Amino acid sequence: MRKLTVSLDHCTYPIYIGAGLLSQLPVYLDEVGIVPDRKLMVISDTQVAPLYGERILASLKQQGYQVDMAVVPAGESSKNLQQFEYLIGECLRFGLDRQSVILALGGGVVGDLAGFVAAAYMRGIPFVQIPTTLLAHDSSVGGKVGVNHALGKNVIGAFHQPAMVLYDVDTLKTLPTRELISGFAEVIKHGLIWDADFVQWLEKNSAELLALRPEKMIEAIYRGCEVKVAIVSQDERESGLRAILNYGHTIGHALEAVSGYIHYTHGEAIAIGMVGAARLSAKVLGTDESVVRKTKELLEAFQLPTQYDGERFPEDRLLLAMKRDKKVRNDEYAFVLTRKIGQVEVVRGIAEEEIRAALQELRKDC
Ligand SMILES: NC(=O)c1ccc[n+]([C@@H]2O[C@H](COP(=O)([O-])OP(=O)(O)OC[C@H]3O[C@@H](n4cnc5c(N)ncnc54)[C@H](O)[C@@H]3O)[C@@H](O)[C@H]2O)c1
Numbered sequence: 001m002r003k004l005t006v007s008l009d010h011c012t013y014p015i016y017i018g019a020g021l022l023s024q025l026p027v028y029l030d031e032v033g034i035v036p037d038r039k040l041m042v043i044s045d046t047q048v049a050p051l052y053g054e055r056i057l058a059s060l061k062q063q064g065y066q067v068d069m070a071v072v073p074a075g076e077s078s079k080n081l082q083q084f085e086y087l088i089g090e091c092l093r094f095g096l097d098r099q100s101v102i103l104a105l106g107g108g109v110v111g112d113l114a115g116f117v118a119a120a121y122m123r124g125i126p127f128v129q130i131p132t133t134l135l136a137h138d139s140s141v142g143g144k145v146g147v148n149h150a151l152g153k154n155v156i157g158a159f160h161q162p163a164m165v166l167y168d169v170d171t172l173k174t175l176p177t178r179e180l181i182s183g184f185a186e187v188i189k190h191g192l193i194w195d196a197d198f199v200q201w202l203e204k205n206s207a208e209l210l211a212l213r214p215e216k217m218i219e220a221i222y223r224g225c226e227v228k229v230a231i232v233s234q235d236e237r238e239s240g241l242r243a244i245l246n247y248g249h250t251i252g253h254a255l256e257a258v259s260g261y262i263h264y265t266h267g268e269a270i271a272i273g274m275v276g277a278a279r280l281s282a283k284v285l286g287t288d289e290s291v292v293r294k295t296k297e298l299l300e301a302f303q304l305p306t307q308y309d310g311e312r313f314p315e316d317r318l319l320l321a322m323k324r325d326k327k328v329r330n331d332e333y334a335f336v337l338t339r340k341i342g343q344v345e346v347v348r349g350i351a352e353e354e355i356r357a358a359l360q361e362l363r364k365d366c
């Protein structure tokens with residue numbers, strides 16, 4: 001088992017990464033002071049609840065916890081205000097009070113949604129992240145919680161840190177292949193923005209990672225989380241540095257919103273967005289073309305898409321969505337761009353023609 005600690009001004013919490021951790025959930029809860037006199041509500045989705053939810057419920061009840069479970073339909077379409085309201089109702093029905101704790105059991109959708117419920121319910125109660133997707137090594141750490149709006153990704157939300165992240169890598173064995181691959185996009189992002197050695201390691205180990213070799217998976221998740229922890233610890237609320245975690249997200253979030261949150265997984269959209277950002281970096285910062293090539297090759301080694309369907313998702317709609325990005329200031333487009341592998345920065349005020357040119361190169365039919 002590997003452990004990382006997130007240390008912020010107002011709180012500190014552990015991230016545990018290892019195999020077989022779910023069966024020890026009551027022990028880990030006890031370690032962070034969540035004892036059986038506090039009511040628990042597991043929030044999960046229709047795919048994860050039957051696989052792991054019932055088992056967790058039984059083991060918690062056996063330890064004397066009063067615990068219930070609320071389930072939302074699996075997938076990004078559940079990350080909205082309707083499901084948020086439904087879950088608040090479930091918390092009230094079960095009689096959660098300010099001492100109660102929400103357990104988010106699932107991928108990033110459940111983590112963001114349940115975390116937002118925890119942030120808002122009675123003005124904030126504690127929650128624990130129990131990630132079950134690879135992608136959720138990113139979403140479970142750092143306290144960004146929230147839901148989507150039809151016009152913009154994650155535009156309704158809060159910063160609310162979990163009390164603990166308990167990552168049982170055994171859960172990844174049941175993950176659909178497309179979702180496993182999607183998760184590698186954020187792993188790769190963590191290397192591309194911060195850690196060139198990690199990028200080399202990923203290049204070398206792609207086959208074993210795709211084959212889910214346990215010790216390699218733990219290493220990849222640990223190193224990805226390490227990058228996230230280093231950045232969040234310095235800038236919890238994104239006043240500056242944290243924005244680099246948004247590499248690939250200006251285009252990626254636009255693709256997700258314009259496609260109605262159903263065409264691309266988050267990781268697929270971010271993979272395409274990172275190639276777009278690298279292409280734009282070559283135009284705007286004069287970044288070496290080898291960075292574009294390397295980015296594309298690495299994503300392709302993990303079977304991720306590197307082009308988008310330009311026929312289906314017109315440039316003008318993407319540009320409009322990019323103007324609603326949370327990094328925008330004074331109505332200027334904002335991108336995280338790369339200087340070299342492992343080094344990125346936020347750039348504002350990029351001319352629309354440059355972005356259009358990068359999007360043209362990113363189209364499937366290009
Ligand atoms: N808060 C953050 O910092 C942050 C960071 C990155 C991503 N995100 C958000 O995370 C979301 C994407 O998360 P995701 O990719 O985990 O998607 P997801 O939560 O929708 O999970 C993907 C699919 O896999 C299923 N699934 C999950 N775990 C499983 C398992 N162990 N076995 C079988 N099936 C399983 C789910 O039911 C779902 O159908 C996006 O909304 C994105 O915006 C947030």
Ligand SMILES: O=C(O)C(=O)C[C@@H](O)[C@H](O)[C@H](O)COP(=O)(O)O
Nearest residue numbers: 138142144153154242245246249326
């Ligand atoms: O933690 C962060 O900060 C990130 O930007 C991580 C991203 O991978 C993640 O998708 C996040 O939800 C995006 O945040 P947003 O503020 O752009 O909605």
Ligand SMILES: [Zn+2]
Nearest residue numbers: 186249266270
């Ligand atoms: Zn992301």
